[in-house]
Amino acid sequence: MTKSIIQNTTKETNLYNKILLLSRNKLFYTKFYLDDTFQNRIILIFIHISFLFININKLKDSEKYKPFHQNMFDLIFKKIEFNMREIGYGDVAVNKNMKFLVKTFYNILLNCENFKKKSLSYKINFFNKHLKFKDVKKLLNNTGIIAYFEKYETFCFDLNPNSVLKGDLKFNYK
Numbered sequence: 001m002t003k004s005i006i007q008n009t010t011k012e013t014n015l016y017n018k019i020l021l022l023s024r025n026k027l028f029y030t031k032f033y034l035d036d037t038f039q040n041r042i043i044l045i046f047i048h049i050s051f052l053f054i055n056i057n058k059l060k061d062s063e064k065y066k067p068f069h070q071n072m073f074d075l076i077f078k079k080i081e082f083n084m085r086e087i088g089y090g091d092v093a094v095n096k097n098m099k100f101l102v103k104t105f106y107n108i109l110l111n112c113e114n115f116k117k118k119s120l121s122y123k124i125n126f127f128n129k130h131l132k133f134k135d136v137k138k139l140l141n142n143t144g145i146i147a148y149f150e151k152y153e154t155f156c157f158d159l160n161p162n163s164v165l166k167g168d169l170k171f172n173y174k
Contacts, residue, residue, distance in 0.1 A: 011165060011166055011167045012068070012071050012072055012075050012167070013075065013167075014166075014167030015052075015072065015164065015165075015167040015169060016072070016075050016076060016079065017167075018167060018169040019045055019048045019049055019052075019169065020045065022044070022048050022152075022169075022171060023041050023044035023045045023048060024041065025173075027148070027173065028040075028044065028145070031144055032133075032142060032144050032145040032148070033133050033134045033135050033142065034131055034132065034133055034134065034145075035132040035133065035134050037132060038083070038087070039132065040131055040132055042080060042101065043104070043108070043130045043131055044131075045076065046076075046104065046105045046108045046109075047108055047112065047130075047149065048152065049072065049076065050105075050108050050109045050112040051112055051115075051149075051152060051153050051156040051157075052156055052159075052164055052169075053069060053072075053109060054109070054112060054113055054156075055156045055157050055159060055161070055164070056068070056069070056161050056164065057069075058157075059161060065161065065165070068164075068165055077098065077101070077102070080098070080101060081094055081098060084097060084098075104130070108130065111126055112153075115149065115150070115153050116150055116153055116154070120143070120146070123146045124142070124143075124146070127142065127145055127146070131145075148173050151173060152171055152173070155171050
């Protein structure tokens with residue numbers, strides 16, 4: 001039993017680390033003009049994991065993946081809380097921010113459903129609402145980040161759910 005829990009935690013940590021690498025891609029901060037902030041990185045993690053969650057939820061036997069969802073959710077928020085405390089946030093600030101972040105995550109999760117079918121203006125508003133950009137002029141017409149996440153969504157929907165559970169996430173945007 002313990003071995004199974006340790007293996008699952010390792011797989012989830014593996015997947016989390018790969019999502020973390022995706023959210024720290026220089027492309028976001030150079031080509032897409034995002035501010036390199038703690039908040040933007042968290043939002044990028046949320047968007048990346050949302051597409052994976054949505055993909056797995058659309059499966060006929062999605063019920064068997066509930067532990068994966070819960071474990072990933074717990075892991076992500078534990079890591080965020082740890083990082084906030086490491087930065088120097090106090091207990092009250094951490095609790096307040098965590099409450100806000102949970103609401104933000106669910107909002108992003110809902111907005112990412114059928115992302116490809118949404119209009120361009122909807123997508124622009126979505127990213128403008130959640131992310132901070134360096135240059136206001138460039139954010140109004142920033143279709144690069146939209147193209148990135150459209151390709152990422154397609155990539156996620158083509159993934160085998162078992163490979164996701166193993167932490168096999170090899171998305172490369174060019």
